[in-house]
Amino acid sequence: MIEKRGAQKVFNVKLSTKGQIVIPAEIRKMIDVSSGTTLQITVGDDATLIIRKKPTALDWSNLIAGIPNEVVSYNEDGTVNASKSPHFAEWMSEDE
Incomplete structure (x- = not known):
């Protein structure tokens, strides 16, 4: 019912x-x-x-499929190298 x-x-x-x-x-x-x-x-x-x-494992896989995966590169002064790590640099600057 x-x-x-x-x-x-x-x-x-x-x-x-x-x-x-x-x-x-x-x-x-x-x-x-x-x-x-x-x-x-x-x-x-x-x-x-x-x-x-x-x-399921497939549900989790589908959930994270669109998340960018990149190696984060840093400049000599310790800042993120935006040209080599654009997604990470963008994410770090979202709250600024």
Whole structure:
């Protein structure tokens, strides 16, 4: 059974005699989980449960794929050589 609360969808599930719950197919499709996927359950002080899909190595790889990777070169005076390390120099000057 699905209940809507604003933008949230609330699914009612039953606990089996073995302490298991079935995650409805609609939820599994929404969060892209299947058999063997590791989930994290967080228990709040008020007995709320938050179930999250644990990030996989591929998730982390995709997350960092766009981060530039460069060797940082320094000038003789200890400042960053912006021509050899442009991404690092730009990042260091963002708060200036």
